[in-house]
Amino acid sequence: MSAVLRLLSRRLGISLIVLVGVSMLIFGIARVIPGDPARIALGPNATEEQVANLREALHLNDPVVVQYGYFVADLLQGDLGVSLFTNRPVTLDIAQFLPATLELVLFAGVLMVGIGLPLGMWSARYRGRWPDHLIRVVSLLGVSAPSFVWAVILMLLFAFFLPVFPIAGRITDSFEITRVTGFLLVDTLLARNGAAFADVLWHIFLPAFALAVSGIGQAARLTRANMVETYDRPYVEMAQAYGFSARRIAAKYAFKPSLIPSLTIIGLDFAAMLGNAFLVEAVFAWPGLSRYGVAVILRKDLNAIIGTVLIISATFLIVNLIVDLLIAFLNPRIRHSERGAS
Amino acid sequence: MKRTIIILLRNPLSLLGAVLVAAVVLSAVLADYIAPFPEHRGAVVDFVHFNQGPTARNVMGTDLVGRDLFSRILYAFRISLILGVVVLAIAPPIGTLVGLFAGYLGGRAEFVLMRLTDVFLSIPPLVLAIAMMGVLEPTLMNAMLAVTAMWWPWYARLVYNIARSEREEGYVLAAEVIGASTLHITLREILPNCLPAIITKMTLDMGFVIIIASSLSFLGLGVQPPTPDLGSMVAEGARYLPDSWWLTVFPGLAILIAVFGFNLIGDALREILGADQ
Numbered sequence: 001m002s003a004v005l006r007l008l009s010r011r012l013g014i015s016l017i018v019l020v021g022v023s024m025l026i027f028g029i030a031r032v033i034p035g036d037p038a039r040i041a042l043g044p045n046a047t048e049e050q051v052a053n054l055r056e057a058l059h060l061n062d063p064v065v066v067q068y069g070y071f072v073a074d075l076l077q078g079d080l081g082v083s084l085f086t087n088r089p090v091t092l093d094i095a096q097f098l099p100a101t102l103e104l105v106l107f108a109g110v111l112m113v114g115i116g117l118p119l120g121m122w123s124a125r126y127r128g129r130w131p132d133h134l135i136r137v138v139s140l141l142g143v144s145a146p147s148f149v150w151a152v153i154l155m156l157l158f159a160f161f162l163p164v165f166p167i168a169g170r171i172t173d174s175f176e177i178t179r180v181t182g183f184l185l186v187d188t189l190l191a192r193n194g195a196a197f198a199d200v201l202w203h204i205f206l207p208a209f210a211l212a213v214s215g216i217g218q219a220a221r222l223t224r225a226n227m228v229e230t231y232d233r234p235y236v237e238m239a240q241a242y243g244f245s246a247r248r249i250a251a252k253y254a255f256k257p258s259l260i261p262s263l264t265i266i267g268l269d270f271a272a273m274l275g276n277a278f279l280v281e282a283v284f285a286w287p288g289l290s291r292y293g294v295a296v297i298l299r300k301d302l303n304a305i306i307g308t309v310l311i312i313s314a315t316f317l318i319v320n321l322i323v324d325l326l327i328a329f330l331n332p333r334i335r336h337s338e339r340g341a342s
Numbered sequence: 343m344k345r346t347i348i349i350l351l352r353n354p355l356s357l358l359g360a361v362l363v364a365a366v367v368l369s370a371v372l373a374d375y376i377a378p379f380p381e382h383r384g385a386v387v388d389f390v391h392f393n394q395g396p397t398a399r400n401v402m403g404t405d406l407v408g409r410d411l412f413s414r415i416l417y418a419f420r421i422s423l424i425l426g427v428v429v430l431a432i433a434p435p436i437g438t439l440v441g442l443f444a445g446y447l448g449g450r451a452e453f454v455l456m457r458l459t460d461v462f463l464s465i466p467p468l469v470l471a472i473a474m475m476g477v478l479e480p481t482l483m484n485a486m487l488a489v490t491a492m493w494w495p496w497y498a499r500l501v502y503n504i505a506r507s508e509r510e511e512g513y514v515l516a517a518e519v520i521g522a523s524t525l526h527i528t529l530r531e532i533l534p535n536c537l538p539a540i541i542t543k544m545t546l547d548m549g550f551v552i553i554i555a556s557s558l559s560f561l562g563l564g565v566q567p568p569t570p571d572l573g574s575m576v577a578e579g580a581r582y583l584p585d586s587w588w589l590t591v592f593p594g595l596a597i598l599i600a601v602f603g604f605n606l607i608g609d610a611l612r613e614i615l616g617a618d619q
Binding site (some may be wrong): 014017018019021022025026029030032098114138139141142143144145147148149152153155156160161223261264268272273274275276278279282283293294297298305312315316317318336 | 409458470499527546553576580591594601
């Protein structure tokens with residue numbers, strides 16, 4: 001296991017380097033913004049002197065490298081600056097909006113793995129027969145539309161025509177839940193309020209499913225493709241010749257080796273969902289980071305833009321780290337090899 | 343090539359894909375001749391027929407200022423296809439080269455190239471494009487730039503993972519032993535083993551590029567009105583659900599049909615390319 005531990009510390013270091021790179025990239029992009037952020041923040045009625053003072057206070061008159069230095073120094077103290085849009089620290093804004101988005105994405109991720117992988121396994125096991133054809137067409141349809149189209153279609157079908165699910169929001173207003181983590185599924189459990197928990201589940205299902213549809217299709221397709229490939233390998237034929245059951249062959253010999261490429265892509269799909277959350281949140285009026293993000297971009301709110309993208313990226317880096325570790329655990333070539341651990 | 347096409351047309355699903363893609367491409371190319379109201383691609387107002395459901399005159403209804411939705415969807419296909427072709431001509435070659443060299447060479451080259459890739463991959467794709475479009479002027483060119491910037495790392499990572507495991511294989515060691523150059527090993531030995539994965543990804547990516555482009559314009563960060571775009575049409579209509587359902591359903595289905603067609607063909611191509619090996 002020490003190879004895996006070494007891998008972990010290495011990956012942590014790499015993640016930090018990447019995060020610095022991301023901060024530079026985003027800082028660079030944000031500084032290209034045309035227009036004077038100080039002028040935009042103060043509005044057209046501010047005097048030249050006020051604008052000049054704010055420019056000075058925001059270090060906008062210094063060279064970009066110096067500005068980046070100030071930014072990193074503040075960042076190390078957990079300070080992302082003040083949002084010109086809400087007039088509050090960006091960290092506070094993000095802390096308020098991030099949990100709703102994360103909860104939605106994580107729930108969608110569970111749906112993606114929980115539905116997508118079994119569909120793919122099933123499809124590969126019945127390769128060439130009708131369950132396979134059906135699953136392939138359905139999962140292909142799933143990846144063939146952006147999540148905002150699924151959100152709109154699901155909303156029309158299951159919130160308007162068949163009013164089974166709510167149209168918008170995270171929880172019915174009459175429930176009063178103390179905010180501890182911001183994750184309502186967790187907070188309602190902490191409050192031991194079963195009815196509220198069910199209500200949150202009821203609210204989150206449709207948006208999360210809309211967000212997960214293409215991920216489910218993607219996971220099913222990849223798992224099937226990889227398993228079909230491993231089914232052609234001689235060791236599977238060997239296992240069949242030994243008379244092992246179809247279920248055992250599917251799970252142990254065909255699924256396990258095909259899990260590694262699937263996991264890599266699922267890690268990337270998670271990132272796609274963090275981005276697609278912007279679309280689904282817009283349709284379902286989900287009070288997450290998306291509306292904040294779009295609002296600050298339209299208002300050229302530099303601190304808030306940088307902070308939002310940085311936090312989303314950091315979240316994704318953590319998920320990626322977990323995926324990499326899982327792959328290391330699963331892949332004996334990395335687990336047991338010095339060269340592979342590099 | 344001829345055989346590939348025959349196999350494609352024999353399978354009912356890929357035949358459906360070919361029909362859908364042909365329909366989408368033809369309506370984009372021939373929009374001027376097919377569209378019942380070609381002038382509705384621009385800023386036209388018709389307050390006699392505004393916000394009406396499907397009728398014999400307007401088979402998909404009209405939008406909030408009375409423009410024919412069917413005509414606008416035909417023109418919107420044009421934008422989507424142009425964007426897809428340009429992005430897929432630029433992004434995959436860049437990513438493939440980065441991934442190949444990083445995966446095979448290892449060491450410092452791997453570190454620098456893959457960290458660069460990781461930086462781009464660490465910003466969730468749509469978020470990177472959103473941030474870039476928030477900064478840049480929302481034009482078709484800039485949308486292509488933003489989508490390309492988020493697209494190449496996917497190929498780098500894909501090829502890198504294959505190349506890294508291939509470099510342990512016997513045939514690579516054999517090539518090393520007889521003194522083949524790095525260029526020969528990467529481009530002639532390892533690259534052919536990556537090609538099925540790359541080609542599969544490219545054929546499937548045509549659909550994904552259309553999806554991402556429409557997502558940008560859904561958020562108001564892509565091609566600007568009055569240029570017809572499927573994403574902004576859905577966004578505009580979503581505020582009038584469920585009463586004016588045609589405003590969202592038809593542009594939404596148009597995206598689904600176009601992308602589904604490309605994906606069906608991509609799928610079939612992958613099977614044929616895989617079988618030929």
